[in-house]
Amino acid sequence: MSNLKLFSGKANPELAQQIAEYLGISLGKVKLRRFSDGEVNFQILENVRGTDAFIVQPTGPPSDRNLMELLIMIDAFKRASARRITAVIPYFGYARQDRKDKPRVPISSRLVADLLSAAGAHRLLFMDLHAGQIQGFFNLPVDHLFAKPVLISHLKRMNIPRLTVVSPDAGGVERARSFAKQLKASLAIIDKRRPQENVADVMHIVGDVEGRNVLIIDDIIDTSGTLVKATAALHETGADRILAAVVHPVLSGPAIQRLESSFFEKIIVTNTLDVPPEKRIAKLEILSVARLLGEAIKSIHEETSVSKLFI
Numbered sequence: 551m552s553n554l555k556l557f558s559g560k561a562n563p564e565l566a567q568q569i570a571e572y573l574g575i576s577l578g579k580v581k582l583r584r585f586s587d588g589e590v591n592f593q594i595l596e597n598v599r600g601t602d603a604f605i606v607q608p609t610g611p612p613s614d615r616n617l618m619e620l621l622i623m624i625d626a627f628k629r630a631s632a633r634r635i636t637a638v639i640p641y642f643g644y645a646r647q648d649r650k651d652k653p654r655v656p657i658s659s660r661l662v663a664d665l666l667s668a669a670g671a672h673r674l675l676f677m678d679l680h681a682g683q684i685q686g687f688f689n690l691p692v693d694h695l696f697a698k699p700v701l702i703s704h705l706k707r708m709n710i711p712r713l714t715v716v717s718p719d720a721g722g723v724e725r726a727r728s729f730a731k732q733l734k735a736s737l738a739i740i741d742k743r744r745p746q747e748n749v750a751d752v753m754h755i756v757g758d759v760e761g762r763n764v765l766i767i768d769d770i771i772d773t774s775g776t777l778v779k780a781t782a783a784l785h786e787t788g789a790d791r792i793l794a795a796v797v798h799p800v801l802s803g804p805a806i807q808r809l810e811s812s813f814f815e816k817i818i819v820t821n822t823l824d825v826p827p828e829k830r831i832a833k834l835e836i837l838s839v840a841r842l843l844g845e846a847i848k849s850i851h852e853e854t855s856v857s858k859l860f861i
Contacts (some may be wrong), residue, residue: 628670
């Protein structure tokens with residue numbers, strides 16, 4: 551491990567520190583500031599020549615700011631002669647723009663993939679990409695982890711009786727089915743339509759939720775409009791306790807206010823993104839993925855398989 555060095559941008563330094571503690575190393579020393587006009591001013595404050603460098607920087611909100619920081623950091627490590635540069639991106643911003651779903655729109659996921667390659671990254675480590683096929687946008691080695699082991703372990707300890715796992719849309723059925731199988735729960739699906747971005751209309755529920763405790767499984771909470779409308783539909787259908795397990799807590803716009811006034815008993819998320827203190831409401835429970843990412847970093851450094859991290 552002597553040749554491994556871990557560094558952090560400003561997007562989620564708490565997670566980076568937890569990973570460093572798990573690995574038994576100290577975070578690398580850097581200076582990351584901004585000029586008065588907003589440009590990134592970055593410098594590595596220690597020798598990284600010939601090292602295996604890992605940069606922890608989710609590209610969540612503010613997405614453009616955090617992405618630009620990551621690109622400049624990668625360029626600095628390349629020019630400082632790091633042997634290998636791995637970008638550890640627990641949350642990949644722009645992942646939802648992975649195809650042309652209407653005329654004259656960009657495929658932003660592919661553009662960001664090209665930027666990361668051009669900056670000089672040698673390898674990428676992601677967690678719960680919004681669409682797994684985004685891996686195909688990269689001409690670099692990609693390791694794609696899932697937070698499911700962390701969530702499943704916690705949910706099993708909760709021992710929720712009469713449990714039904716709910717997918718908030720048709721696209722999440724595979725994920726929900728996987729959770730339902732491991733939790734020995736039944737499965738339900740919410741049929742919805744999305745007339746425009748960040749607006750979802752719940753149509754009806756497929757499956758039995760009346761008198762049961764329900765757990766909504768999703769990958770991202772953004773404005774939380776989808777989940778809150780889902781809870782209202784589940785409540786009207788006769789669900790008892792309503793919980794959610796979601797990987798990435800984006801929590802933009804009116805998300806916190808919506809969650810506060812919703813029928814949710816608890817929303818379980820991970821720390822792939824930094825949740826500021828003002829958003830850490832009582833209903834929100836945050837689990838750490840530091841151990842999972844730490845094990846992946848160790849495996850990448852030692853050139854061993856990461857398949858042991860999947861369940």
